[in-house]
Amino acid sequence: MTTAGKILEWFENFAPLDSAMDFDNVGLLVGDGNAPVASALLALDITPSVVEEAERLGCELIISHHPVIFSPLKRVDSRSVPYMLAQRGIAAVCMHTNLDLSESFGVNTCLAKAVGVREPQKSPLGECLFIGELEHAIGIAEFALTVKNALGCEGLRYTNAKPTVRVVAVSSGAGGSEIYAAAEAGADVLVTGEIKHHELNFANEAGVSVIDAGHFKSEDIVISPLQKYLSAAFPDTKFTKSSTYGDRIKYI
Numbered sequence: 338m339t340t341a342g343k344i345l346e347w348f349e350n351f352a353p354l355d356s357a358m359d360f361d362n363v364g365l366l367v368g369d370g371n372a373p374v375a376s377a378l379l380a381l382d383i384t385p386s387v388v389e390e391a392e393r394l395g396c397e398l399i400i401s402h403h404p405v406i407f408s409p410l411k412r413v414d415s416r417s418v419p420y421m422l423a424q425r426g427i428a429a430v431c432m433h434t435n436l437d438l439s440e441s442f443g444v445n446t447c448l449a450k451a452v453g454v455r456e457p458q459k460s461p462l463g464e465c466l467f468i469g470e471l472e473h474a475i476g477i478a479e480f481a482l483t484v485k486n487a488l489g490c491e492g493l494r495y496t497n498a499k500p501t502v503r504v505v506a507v508s509s510g511a512g513g514s515e516i517y518a519a520a521e522a523g524a525d526v527l528v529t530g531e532i533k534h535h536e537l538n539f540a541n542e543a544g545v546s547v548i549d550a551g552h553f554k555s556e557d558i559v560i561s562p563l564q565k566y567l568s569a570a571f572p573d574t575k576f577t578k579s580s581t582y583g584d585r586i587k588y589i
Contacts, residue, residue, distance in 0.1 A: 511531040
């Protein structure tokens with residue numbers, strides 16, 4: 338019988354809870370680890386619409402990347418996600434920076450491989466930076482298009498500080514601060530989900546191109562593979578990727 342606790346034990350094999358960053362909150366954040374799980378929903382975030390989707394599908398568990406409880410709770414109303422989960426008897430397992438940092442199978446590994454990076458490795462120079470090489474050097478515009486197509490982006494931002502790229506650094510989500518480590522590591526380009534203005538200024542001066550694919554698109558890349566691996570590990574449980582959650586960003 339699959340339980341939330343057994344799923345947590347499975348995650349311990351490649352994304353142990355104690356590998357998460359100090360500020361983080363990961364693990365079974367809502368519910369009982371001994372409760373049986375016949376059906377689970379996977380989503381990058383747990384929003385009210387995701388909880389309602391899980392209820393419609395008869396799911397006992399939601400597995401997400403971003404923690405459903407992060408900052409201290411000061412009020413819990415009827416539309417707050419922890420309240421909705423508890424009211425409906427749905428558990429929540431959240432795997433955040435421990436999944437970002439997993440080298441065997443994690444968010445950054447999935448991101449790097451999706452855009453064509455061979456054998457990505459965690460860089461010792463950054464907190465959440467992975468680095469590797471493309472099979473051959475290509476122009477930055479061509480690589481940006483590769484990233485756009487691989488992640489299913491409607492659009493993205495990129496710079497051409499280095500017109501030709503081969504050494505690729507990735508740091509999913511709000512990983513723009515890793516630009517300093519990427520430059521030190523000799524990367525030609527950093528692929529991330531968010532980068533600030535002053536970080537772009539540094540990248541341009543350092544001669545490192547940047548591809549900003551959006552927070553959601555740079556991290557959602559892990560959900561479908563996670564669904565596949567969980568389905569293989571727990572064949573008696575149905576794992577479904579959320580069809581309701583997205584960042585809803587449009588480009589004009």
